[in-house]
Amino acid sequence: MEKMTVKDIDFENKKVIMRVDFNVPIKEGKITDETRIKAALPTIKYVLEQNAKVILLSHLGRPKGEKKIEFSLAPVAKRLNELLDNEVLFVDETRGEKVETAVNKLKSGQVLVLENTRFEKGEKKNDAELATYWASLADIHVNDAFGTAHRAHASNVGIAQNIPSVAGFLMEKEIKFLGGVTTNPEKPYAVILGGAKVSDKIGVITNLLEKADKIFIGGAMMFTFLKAQGKEIGSSLYEEDKLDLAKDLLKKAEDNNVELILPIDAVVAQKLEAGLENRVVKMDDGIEKGWMGLDIGPETLKLFEEKLSGVKTVVWNGPMGVFEIEDFEKGTRGVAELIVELTDAGSVSVIGGGDSAAAAEKFGLAKKFSHVSTGGGASLELLEGKELPGVASIATKKKLTEKKFILAGNWKMNKNNSEAAAFVNKLIGKIGNEEKIDVILGVPFTSLEKIADITSGTNIKVSSQNMYFEESGAYTGEISPDMLKDINVTHVILGHSERRDIFGETNEIINKKIKKSLEKELTPIFCVGEHLEEREKGLIFNTIEKQIKEGLNEIEKDEINKIIIAYEPVWAIGTGKVATPAQAQEVHKYIRDLLSEMYGEEVAQKVTLLYGGSVKPSNYFGLFIQKDIDGGLVGGASLKEDFIDLANIMNELIK
The missing domain is CATH 3.40.50.1260 (Phosphoglycerate kinase, N-terminal domain)
Known part of the structure; x- marks a missing residue:
């Protein structure tokens, strides 16, 4: 699989935390071999030329988690300042107020070297708290230290579990x-x-x-x-x-x-x-x-x-x-x-x-x-x-296969007919002819026919936000699959947490809806996800397994690839909170593995899995690059032109 590199990223005004290998020999305070420092220069210079702010992390020697002056990176920072025609700053700490102040004052085109990562006991243990702290300092992680790629440390693998990680030029050549x-x-x-x-x-x-x-x-x-x-x-x-x-x-x-x-x-x-x-x-x-x-x-x-x-x-x-x-x-x-x-x-x-x-x-x-x-x-x-964990944690470019990459919007109870029409016309001009991804709009019942008419002849598909499992009858307020088919609706969102929590829908009801949608050749977007208390009690996978197995009850092997599954942690829907890329990938992998047990690995690999929950352009890159995330089911951001930005992000990542 092709890994993403610094060439794939727009670094303009971004904060970049870069793992380099400055583990050089130092004798009496002087560097005796600066080969590794010079080897890192092409990547550092390239990112600086993109007008980024660069924070450098490296280990030096074996201080065993203690702050020892003989293993300080101060001489390295001094030499780097001479090699770069630039101002290189140095902080003799790995975290804390001094580090945060220096990062906040950092200007585009400047470099900040932090102290030896192995002064931290948590570095070699891939301590989650330490990794999260370092990740919080930046927008993008660049890994250019192949020498540590066989070790899962906080400065390489740990940071990559929180923000997107791409390869520098040295790492790219090694791979x-x-x-x-x-x-x-x-x-x-x-x-x-x-x-x-x-x-x-x-x-x-x-x-x-x-x-x-x-x-x-x-x-x-x-x-x-x-x-x-x-x-x-x-x-x-x-x-x-x-x-x-x-x-x-x-x-x-x-x-x-x-x-x-x-x-x-x-x-x-x-x-x-x-x-x-x-x-x-x-x-x-x-x-x-x-x-x-x-x-x-x-x-x-x-x-x-x-x-x-x-x-x-x-x-x-x-x-x-x-x-x-x-x-x-x-x-x-x-x-x-x-x-x-x-x-x-x-x-x-x-x-x-x-x-x-x-x-x-x-x-x-x-x-x-x-x-x-x-x-x-x-x-x-x-x-x-x-x-190698340090290579596996680098973002992989998405590759077009039989599996679909999908950007779906769920408007919920928003936009009247005229507002919906005006907005969709804007979308058509920007993303109406997508080839790499499928764009699906989940609009209110009142706008379904109008939006289906407007989008006919484009690559945008229209989805209902719900559907009943009977074809007709005394079901006041409900809508049947045949009614949706009649107005050229192609998809239907089923099992959304709001339907479960507010309207009392059970796994059994959702299962009936999925079966009926397949029978009527509508593509179900089947939603699953846990509440905050379930996550805090360690019941994430229990909840997901129950929802998947009961929701897909009696769904045959030849039908599962006709279903899109969306993981939406309930605690992240509309709250502004979002699962970290590592948290989202963990659950998506679990779903993929569960589907492998149920239907076989070959079939499971072709199922499209979406992530939903406060998705927006600022966090979508880190989510979509995850191996088992094939797109997004987007709420609030689908009501704005942010939706176009999300489509552009997906296109950049698919080869």
Whole structure:
């Protein structure tokens, strides 16, 4: 799924809270490597150019939830002020009056750096209160810190549960390259793995055995595999408790027709020190006791070169030897050079962060790869096939499928005929020919025929706000489905909380209405939702389940996709209160999962789910970007030109 980026947002006069990775080495108050600061500049500059106010969050080191001066971001803010042709402000607090005063005084085009997020104990715990506080400081969240994407912290995932989150340029590139090589790599696809332990790479190897064509093993972890094959490895580092696992992985590679390539020689020495005697040993001959393997050998490099020929995608994670010592760097340097040759020939090459990235930098080759990841742990987990919480929390663009995206308005008891006609004529000029979304107007009974006539020939559909379940008879004040069909009404709102609470409609009555509307080929918009006391008592899902199951009683699998379901928390209807995006998504997901249990996942995914409850342009973006929210059932905002703004927001988010 395509994630939203800073390019998709209008930042004009917006407050933006941006998670960056300023975890840089500082010695005696001075930054010794500012690579990460410079890497964040493109995103910061882009947002500033859009006339936004930028608040920066980052961690630095491991202060363990305590305020320690040696881990302050003050030197970073000072250096950032020099790198940006701009005024960069700094507050030595993470929250409180000083922070709020600085944010309120912030001008468009200015940057404010807050103190180290990990001075807060709640940061790593994704504390809801802390996340909500940080979110309250801004309108939009930008996540540009891939290095923390494998962790659900308050400054990345937590904030995104309260306000919309989009990717910065660094994050976008990580998702593009690492996401691409893990989901749809161009074949042949090769992965080169090194490092010390097989246990660190179990998940990666297991996942890649289902995807890669070739897996190359180097580094100290190679000796666990070689030992499993019965080779003599001398005093080389290996994991005795992983020998059986190594055998299993070798067998699985064979069964999956994945070529798992192990070194055929190694550079050995008696100690891990520079300047001592070292020599090359063939693995078939074995390594003597007292000697340890510290790098792959020249014959292995030739073998790797041969096996890498023709590869179109290559991912490298982990050095081939102890590259920090010149005597044992040739294998790692050689592999880096082989990958660069492939890149020059048009292959896609990705370094999965960590020591591999450091090695590429040391050899001056990093810029010659297609992509060098900024996150070691995050890139590893992505290669394992895991969903990273820091990526999952970023807004996903909506994609046109069989499922409809809908913007429905419920006018309730508002607008007479002339007012209704004048307003709808305005709407037709702005959103009368929508193609990406269905626009539905739920108007009073007195205006149904007129509005149906006005909107005929447009893409706007008309809905009744209620309907009785009998076709005719002595039902004073009611209206039948045939009467609605006769005037070209296409939809009907059923089960709204006001019908339940004021007029005493039960789930049984609503069920009868839904059945009759389907029989008469009217599309029901079936409303469900909990009262405040039900939410406070933890009965949200009990209430929703009862309403769904009883409301859809005897509705068959082939009919459920003809029904639109609208979740409207009763406590948010007309009150000005609105569920947070996380709260709304939680219930929508529950409804989707419940429908999966009832009708199967494939069917449930096609059901359109709407959110209603004090929806307006200022909060709709954060709601509609949620995975399981397919549109809105809008009350007060549907009576004004805000309704047009809501349609425009939806169009911007659908690809």
